[in-house]
Amino acid sequence: xxxxxMVAVVAVVALAxxxxxxxxxxxxxxxxxxxxxLQACLPAAxxxxxxxxxxxxxxxxxxxxxxxLCSTLVYAKSQLSSINLNNALAIPKACGYSxxxxxxxxxxxxxxxx
Numbered sequence: 001x002x003x004x005x006m007v008a009v010v011a012v013v014a015l016a017x018x019x020x021x022x023x024x025x026x027x028x029x030x031x032x033x034x035x036x037x038l039q040a041c042l043p044a045a046x047x048x049x050x051x052x053x054x055x056x057x058x059x060x061x062x063x064x065x066x067x068x069l070c071s072t073l074v075y076a077k078s079q080l081s082s083i084n085l086n087n088a089l090a091i092p093k094a095c096g097y098s099x100x101x102x103x104x105x106x107x108x109x110x111x112x113x114x
Contacts, residue, residue: 030068037061038072045073045088046080056095063092063100070107085110 037058043049062069069092077083085108092101093113105112 030065030071038076041088041091042083044091044094045076045084046082047084047087048082051091051094055091056097059091059095059097063097066092066101066105066107066112070112074108089113 041055044051073088098114
């Protein structure tokens with residue numbers, strides 16, 4: 001049950017963060033209804049499992065908005081310390097979505113793998 005509470009908190013806080021972000025002002029906000037879909041990626045993000053097809057399906061929602069993914073993962077890590085941001089940011093590459101990540105794109109000072 002701790003995971004479902006964390007996902008709910010992520011959704012609420014991400015809404016607040018995104019509403020005040022420059023991207024939101026440009027009309028490029030996150031679709032917050034997709035935050036809960038990232039539960040399938042938790043094992044890969046924590047290093048306790050590998051990237052699964054259900055994780056990649058959930059990750060597909062972020063292909064065109066890596067900034068949204070970054071915000072989501074950073075907040076999730078702040079709520080669940082077992083998330084390894086390096087592992088989490090490697091998921092798009094493992095899913096074959098590297099071409100959607102801009103060259104040199106960073107999240108919290110970490111260059112997202114392409």
